[in-house]
Amino acid sequence: MKIRNPREFVRDIEGLPTLPNLYTRFRQKIYDPKSSANDIAEIISADQAIVSNILKIANSAFYGFSRRISSVTHAIVIIGFNGIHHIVLNTTVVKMFSGQTQGGFDLSRIWEHSLGTAAIAKYIAKKKEQKNFEEVFTAGLLHDIGKVIVFKYLPDEFRAVMERVREENIPIKEAEAREVGVDHTEIGKCLLEEWKFPESLVRAAAYHDNPVLAKEKKTEVSIVHLANVITRAFEIGSGGDDLISPCNEDAWNHLGFALEDLDDIAAHVDEALRECAVFKDLMG
Ligand SMILES: [Fe+2]
Ligand SMILES: [Fe+2]
Numbered sequence: 001m002k003i004r005n006p007r008e009f010v011r012d013i014e015g016l017p018t019l020p021n022l023y024t025r026f027r028q029k030i031y032d033p034k035s036s037a038n039d040i041a042e043i044i045s046a047d048q049a050i051v052s053n054i055l056k057i058a059n060s061a062f063y064g065f066s067r068r069i070s071s072v073t074h075a076i077v078i079i080g081f082n083g084i085h086h087i088v089l090n091t092t093v094v095k096m097f098s099g100q101t102q103g104g105f106d107l108s109r110i111w112e113h114s115l116g117t118a119a120i121a122k123y124i125a126k127k128k129e130q131k132n133f134e135e136v137f138t139a140g141l142l143h144d145i146g147k148v149i150v151f152k153y154l155p156d157e158f159r160a161v162m163e164r165v166r167e168e169n170i171p172i173k174e175a176e177a178r179e180v181g182v183d184h185t186e187i188g189k190c191l192l193e194e195w196k197f198p199e200s201l202v203r204a205a206a207y208h209d210n211p212v213l214a215k216e217k218k219t220e221v222s223i224v225h226l227a228n229v230i231t232r233a234f235e236i237g238s239g240g241d242d243l244i245s246p247c248n249e250d251a252w253n254h255l256g257f258a259l260e261d262l263d264d265i266a267a268h269v270d271e272a273l274r275e276c277a278v279f280k281d282l283m284g
Contacts, residue, residue, distance in 0.1 A: 103159030112237025146184030
């Protein structure tokens, strides 16, 4: 099958799970300026799995708080609405697409690459003193969601893509364009737009390979771009092919980093991964 219109494709995917009701209700409350921490805690408390995930993450090295957070309301007050939104969002999406194998390729390797990108993106965001580091983390985690979609819902095409990558040693994006008609960045962008996810997530999925095109959310997109390159260079999981493209100059300049900053990021990769290890458990 060749996709002509990626938006129609993501609308019509057979078997694609819809966003859980609880998440959409939660999102409405988060965006309502009249909502209190208690209103939001009440919605979340209806799902014990989400409650336990939030508490696990809030008490993990991801935040590194010294005091124990024992209730959802407490977590909301300490972490804030935006941070909690991204925890609920990313744990919900990861749960929707669990691992399996296709054409000798293990989906968990794409998730491992995505988590690596997210963890390094979080480190860079904190280094840049970005307050929305949870959002940048989520943008990293979902940047390759289009690959997950092809893997799960176009298995024959996915196998053909992987074969082409192996035989011709070309970037996965190029193989996708030939076998699927569009590549994972377009599919990811359309899916996250359909789901009405925050703009930074949509743009990171769309432009992580070509950050020059991101007119808005340029900092978030540039961070995910750089984190993606570093994750590939460190061979964390698999981006589908083994090619490492250099960091885009425009993104690098936008972040205003010097070479010693790159050394610093590289020196903290292991620590960044450890800080985000709690998500590995959640991916199961
Ligand atoms: Fe990608
Ligand atoms: Fe990637």
